[in-house]
Amino acid sequence: MEQKIYEEIISLRNLILAYKKTRKGKTKRDYVKKFEKNLVCNLKKLYEELKNQIYQPKHLRVFILRDPKTRKISKSDFRDRIVHHALCNIIESIFDKTFIFDSCANRIGKGTLFALKRFEKFRRKVTSNFTSEGFCFKADIKHYFEEINHKILLEIIKRKVRCEKTIWLIIQILNNKVDLERERRGRDSNKGMPLGNLTSQFFANVYLNELDKFVKYKLKAKYYIRYVDDFVILHKSKKQLEEWKKKIEVFLKEKLVLELHPDKSRIINLSRGVDFVGFRNFYHHILLRKRNIKNMERKINLLNKWGISYEKLLESFQGWNAYAKWANSYSLIKHFSGQISRVKIIT
Numbered sequence: 001m002e003q004k005i006y007e008e009i010i011s012l013r014n015l016i017l018a019y020k021k022t023r024k025g026k027t028k029r030d031y032v033k034k035f036e037k038n039l040v041c042n043l044k045k046l047y048e049e050l051k052n053q054i055y056q057p058k059h060l061r062v063f064i065l066r067d068p069k070t071r072k073i074s075k076s077d078f079r080d081r082i083v084h085h086a087l088c089n090i091i092e093s094i095f096d097k098t099f100i101f102d103s104c105a106n107r108i109g110k111g112t113l114f115a116l117k118r119f120e121k122f123r124r125k126v127t128s129n130f131t132s133e134g135f136c137f138k139a140d141i142k143h144y145f146e147e148i149n150h151k152i153l154l155e156i157i158k159r160k161v162r163c164e165k166t167i168w169l170i171i172q173i174l175n176n177k178v179d180l181e182r183e184r185r186g187r188d189s190n191k192g193m194p195l196g197n198l199t200s201q202f203f204a205n206v207y208l209n210e211l212d213k214f215v216k217y218k219l220k221a222k223y224y225i226r227y228v229d230d231f232v233i234l235h236k237s238k239k240q241l242e243e244w245k246k247k248i249e250v251f252l253k254e255k256l257v258l259e260l261h262p263d264k265s266r267i268i269n270l271s272r273g274v275d276f277v278g279f280r281n282f283y284h285h286i287l288l289r290k291r292n293i294k295n296m297e298r299k300i301n302l303l304n305k306w307g308i309s310y311e312k313l314l315e316s317f318q319g320w321n322a323y324a325k326w327a328n329s330y331s332l333i334k335h336f337s338g339q340i341s342r343v344k345i346i347t
Helices: 003-010 012-023 030-037 039-051 078-096 112-126 150-158 164-174 180-184 198-218 238-256 290-304 310-324 330-346
Strands: 061-066 070-075 135-140 223-227 230-235 266-269 274-276 279-281 286-288
Touching: 003 012, 003 039, 003 078, 003 164, 012 039, 012 078, 030 039, 030 078, 039 078, 078 164, 078 198, 112 223, 112 230, 112 274, 112 279, 135 238, 135 274, 150 164, 150 198, 164 198, 198 223, 198 230, 198 238, 230 238, 230 274, 238 266, 286 290, 290 310, 290 330, 310 330
Parallel strands: none
Antiparallel strands: 061 070, 135 230, 135 266, 223 230, 274 279, 279 286
């Protein structure tokens, strides 16, 4: 029965489904067209490599993304991303049912807006509909993706997946990281996952599910939400949150070899507003994070300087608008919309 997991992962039916998911929104990319020139042959070759356990991921392509926050993204080869989807297609459901309801990132039916709504609901409960004082422990894990311990992650995965071949495949994926700076500094090569991989997002949830269960079932914190490595706990008592903060720090250090970010983890009075999932949440209004506003401004300026096409800007604005409308940002949306319209007339 356990061996069937790997058979399902590498089946041609699942690989075709994974291929379709991987190409979605990228059909015009050269690397997709190249793969599709010999699609049947490439998929069969991938299947044979996986079946015979001779599959090896290709080197990651690393680039810097500024949006405007600077992040190092590691992009896997197209065929390797097919493998990532194939793996997640099968094992995601095994773990997802173990996740708490308020683990919000990279899950079907969840996301930033789901987290925002839950935060709003919890704020109202803690403050008795904004008539009393309430507090929020707003936390962020320091260098989360860089510090995930492979040994601990595999131990967690093995509790649910006992198929040796599936574990072998997961190890191939985890070991596929190119970080010359890490090697030069002699840092632990059995730590870290590349930003940008579907599997990294999934494993990140699996890893911090341990924290979720500790907070919910050991500390019995009722109003807890996590989005990737950002999480909040709401409570009427600041003292209670201070006690929980100390216990969480110990748990992270001893069980997951992680630590809270010293500058981004603090207890805040809810009346002062809390920055969470891209929004600044106040008692009676919600504002967009300044960084998100500046990002849109930057893209409009790039159009003015012929940095990007009007069509690409419009597509970006439509996505931003769908996000921004959840805040009290009518005037801002109208302002940006007017700027884009004026630029179109000029061009």
